Amino acid sequence: MARRRGLRRAHRGGRRALDGRRSAPRLARHRALTPRRPAPRVGYPALMPWRTLVGLSLLAVVAAPAAASDERVPPPGPGGRPGPRPAAPVEAAERPAYAIGHKWFLTDGTYELKRLDGRDYVFVGPGRELRLTPELAVAGVRRGADYVDFRPPPRLKWPLRAGLWGSGETNWRVSRLPKNVAGLSTAGGLRVTWQVRAPEDVTVPAGRFTAWRIDYEVFQTGAGGRQTPVWQFSTWYAPAVRQLVKADDDGTGWLSFEVASIEATPPAMATGPTPPPPPATTPPVATPAPPARVAPPTPSGDTEAPRIVINYPPADIKLESERIVVLGVVSDNVGVDRVQVTVNGVEVPQERGMEARGRAIRVPATLRPGDNVIEITATDKAGNVAQVVRTxxxxxxxxxxxxxxxxxxxxxxxxxxxxxxxxxPTIPRLRYATRDAEAMYRFLTTKGGYPKDNVLLLTDGAGQKPTLQNIRRALGEFLYRKPGREDMVLI
Structure with missing residues (x-):
């Protein structure tokens, strides 16, 4: 190695000496003909000595863990304590599942999940009702005399992701049109379009939440087949509390609320779809069914819902009475556990009867002018639910x-x-008595409005003299027999 280094140094020195002795033209020609190594392409580090490069590499290895740890540790908060970790970007939201009795504390009252309408959740508030699908799409709203029902309701896709959208045909029943659009009706075909927006921060009385906004637009086919937008509304779903925290529409007020507080126990998450079975070479392993979302597990395998028969009133009847009595019977093969009767969204108390496998319904109801919705919901001891609705x-x-x-x-x-x-003859003659009586007679029979046949004149110059006999006849017969009870008599 020492000899090789020496040779290299001697060679470099010889080349320097030789270049010094050569003339300028010869030196230029020598350098042009002498092959040189290509310049390194890695930049400045390639020109450094190897000891410097090794030192920098060791320094980078030692400092790398500290740098990586600095990226993962959040900046210190007040008092030197570690601050909150930055929230990871939300890419999707999973669907929750609610149980009977779950409550939403909204700005317009407390809404409690009272029953199921088929697959739909029915949250009942003070004089109001909100019906949602298991995917939390709006299926119906009822506020006082106003109501909107979608049949079938829109079908959202879960998990929620920004950009998801859907559109489908449906029918609606609505108490009045949200907008005064010519050619539209309160019952008929619709198209509902929905779209999921990116998560955004929403501030409500209960606090600030990161929520997915879902925009809905309702179209109805008018004259000439043109689809006209008749209602727009939006809902905000917050994954942190697993519920809708806000809803707003385009001014009707039917679907407008904010969350005032949050229930302490959040709802469970819905079970995802069952994975496909393994290949046929091995027997498939049965996947246990997820727990029921609303009702307790069905004992003894009973899946038959109660049977509801309404004897009065008949369906779609028109009445003039303000008060009626709803009559009917609920029966079940196992046993009826609960019967609920609501009139226009308000539960009506009732008396119990027939406690074995059936229960009689006898509920007084007060009807308001116009349409009235009577709903009877029955639940048996196995948790099966049935419902009948009459308008x-x-x-x-x-x-x-x-x-x-x-x-x-x-x-x-x-x-x-x-x-x-x-x-x-001893009584002196009265000079003006006869003249005054005749003047009174003329006034009464003309301007006074007295018929002449109803006025009897007794004077010295008249046909009947004012004798005692004629005066008694006038008072005792004329005025006694002819005037009625309500007539007026002047003497």
Whole structure:
């Protein structure tokens, strides 16, 4: 090695000396003909001495773990304690599952999951009702006299991902149109389109949440086959609390709420789809069924739902009565556990009867003008649920206008007596008595409105003299027999 180093040094020195002795033209020609090594392409580190490169490499190896750890440890918080770790980006949200009795505390009241309508959750609040599919799509809203029902409801796809969308045909029943659009009706075919937006921060009375926004747009086919948007609304689902934390529509107020507080126990997550069985060479292993979402496990394998028979009122009947009595019977092969009757979303208390395998229904109901929805939900001891819905229309009879009262005009009667000359000569003659009596007679029979046949004049110059006999006849017969009870008499 020492000899080889020496040779290399001697060679380099000889080349320097030789270049110094050569003339400039010869030196240029020598350098042009002498092959040289290509320049390294790795940049500045290749020009460093090998000892420097080895030192830098060891330093990088020692510092690498510290640098990696600095990236994973969050910056210190107050007081030197480690701060909160940054939240990982949310890429998808899994679907929750709710049980009977679960509550949502919203700004307009407490909503409790009371029953199932087929597959749909029915949350009942104070005079309100919210129906959601297991995928948390809006299936129906009922607020006082206003209601919207989608049959079938939209079908969301889970897990939620930004950009997911869907569209489908459906029908609706609505108390009134959300918008005054010509040619549209409150019952008919629709198209509902939904789309999932990227997660965003939502601030509600219960706090601030990262939520997925789902936009819905409802179209209805109008005149000429043109589809016109009639309703838009949005819901926000927060995976952290596993529920909808906000809903807003385009001004109708039917679907508008925010979460006021969160229930302490969050709902469970829905079980995903069952994986495919293994190949036929090995017997497939049966996957245990997930626990029931709403009802307890069915004992003894009973899957038969209760049978509900409503004897009164019939379906789609129109009544004028404000109060009716709902009559019916609920029966089951195992036993009826609970029967719930609601009128326009409000539960009506009832008396128990027939506790064996059936229960009689006898519930008084007060109907409001217009459509009234009566729902009877029965649950047996095995957890099977059945429901019957009846729509009753109360017609308010318009009373015919009462005839104008007959005003009976009172008849008028009069007896006018004017005595000017008396039979007794000792009584002086009255000069103006006869003239005054005749003037009164003329006034009453003209401007006074008295019929002439109803006025009897007794004066010295009249046909009947004012004698005692004629005066008794006028008062005792004329005024006694002819005037009625309500007539007016003037003497």
């Amino acid at each position: 009753i229309t109360r017609v308010v009879a318009v009373a015919p206008p009462s005839p104008a009262p007959v005003v009976k005009t009172a008849n008028r009667w009069a007896v006018i007596i004017g005595v000017g000359t008396y039979a007794n």
